[in-house]
Amino acid sequence: MKTFLACLLVLSVSVTASNASCYVLPLNPVKRGDEIIGSYDMKGEPHEFNSQWKTEDCLECSCSKFGISCCTTYARPVNFDEEKCVSIFNNTACAYEVVEKADHSKTCEVHEWVG
Numbered sequence: 001m002k003t004f005l006a007c008l009l010v011l012s013v014s015v016t017a018s019n020a021s022c023y024v025l026p027l028n029p030v031k032r033g034d035e036i037i038g039s040y041d042m043k044g045e046p047h048e049f050n051s052q053w054k055t056e057d058c059l060e061c062s063c064s065k066f067g068i069s070c071c072t073t074y075a076r077p078v079n080f081d082e083e084k085c086v087s088i089f090n091n092t093a094c095a096y097e098v099v100e101k102a103d104h105s106k107t108c109e110v111h112e113w114v115g
């Protein structure tokens, strides 16, 4: 019972600590001779262990011996006037912009963002 509670606690802490969404690519070994020195990403590009980089679709990735993990770096607007406004992802700024449906030059107030 104690172990169960401890696990539950760890789980809830890790959920609240990171509200970014991540995915993991399993290790796809890059070899130098017999040695595994890194992993290939989804585009087939090699990355060394312990390296970090940003992708053009606004993800932050890192490579470890377990594979490549990528997380979003931007927050998503969740609490705004959806009748009147629409959220648009800006790939240059790596951020959502919430603007009026009728006039995209007008920004809307957002009450809450989630990662």
Ligand SMILES: *[C@@H]1O[C@H](CO)[C@@H](O)[C@H](O)[C@H]1NC(C)=O
Residues within 6 Å of the ligand: 090, 091, 092, 093, 097
């Ligand atoms: C996206 O963000 C960039 C940099 O902040 C800005 O210059 C550009 O106008 C934005 N694009 C759109 C479609 O809002």
